[in-house]
Amino acid sequence: MGKLDGRVVIVTGAARGQGEQEARLFREEGAEVVVADVLDDQGQDLAKEIGALYVHLDVRREDDWRRVVASATDAYGRIDGLVNNAGILRFNTLLDTPVDEFMQIVEVNQVGCFLGIKTVAPAMPDGGTIVNTASYTGMTGMAAVGAYAATKHAILGLTRVAALELAARKIRVNAMCPGAIDTAMSNPAQLDPAADAEEASRGLDRFYRKVVPLGRIGKPEEVARLALFLTSDDSSYITGQPFVIDGGWLAGVSIV
Structure with a gap:
């Protein structure tokens, strides 16, 4: 018996990195997985390998999100979970960040997460789960990643509001805050x-x-295990919370 037997879960940005490990682990735990990404060749290869469904998804596009929902429900009849994993990172000081670069990061990281919640939640039965990928930098600051940190702070706000608004339907919404992960x-x-x-x-x-x-x-497999916890019944009384997975980085600076 797997922890996700009978569940159907969409994982975005699933062609590689954290999303790939989440898709692999969720399949091992019995879920039907929808691998969603813009990296079509890699995404299709992964889906074929693990026995999942691949759907092209640019998280910035509402029409793409509607297509993912339609494809998932056509294939499996339902959607029980969503992992908003897709994201991008650019390094730049705030004063040197072009507006176009800032908005690109906002569109992928922040708007993409918003559209996932907005589009997928109405298709979920009561008791579904949403896991948003924020960041260590959503809990604190970090020089040279201002645009990225701003979007990850925003994801925590979206997570809390969605948790409140969807609680009546027993849909739980939580966020992961990874530190440095080897992807x-x-x-x-x-x-x-x-x-x-x-x-x-x-x-x-x-x-x-x-x-x-x-x-x-950190290893992407470790983040995947946290995503599994938040998607499974092991976290049945948890919603609206950020979960930091950073090897203790946020705890502070050691002078010893």
Whole structure:
């Protein structure tokens, strides 16, 4: 028996990284999974490998969201869960951030999350779940990622409001706040066939050993396990909450 037997869950940004690990784990736990992404080739390959449904989704487009909902209900008859995982990151100081770059991040991270809630929740039965991916930077500040941090703060606000508004239907809405996780977002070497991604990961571990109490960068599989907890009945009395998964980074600075 899996923790998600009989459930149908949409995972956005599922072609790689955290979303891929969430899709894999959810299938292992018995869910029917809708792999949604703009990376069609990778998304289709993953869906074929794990026995899932792939649907193209640009999270900025409401029509794309409607297509995902229609495809999921046509294929499986229902939608029980949503993991809003898709997101982008750009590094820039606030004073050097072009407005177009700021708005691009807002559209993908913040508007994409809003549209997911707005479009998928009406198609859910009572008792569904929504998991929004915020960030460590949604709980605090970080230089050079101002636009990203702003959207992740906004996602926490959306999560709390959605939890209140959907509580009457027993739809639970929570947020994950990952710190540094070893995906292509923080480790671009994973996207370069000529690069040594494993050595890059070891380099990240050496760097984060200085700032993260647990002494290493996080793994996408660890975030996937948190997403599973928030999607399963193990978290049946939890809604409207942010869950930090950062190796202790947010706890403070050690001077010892």
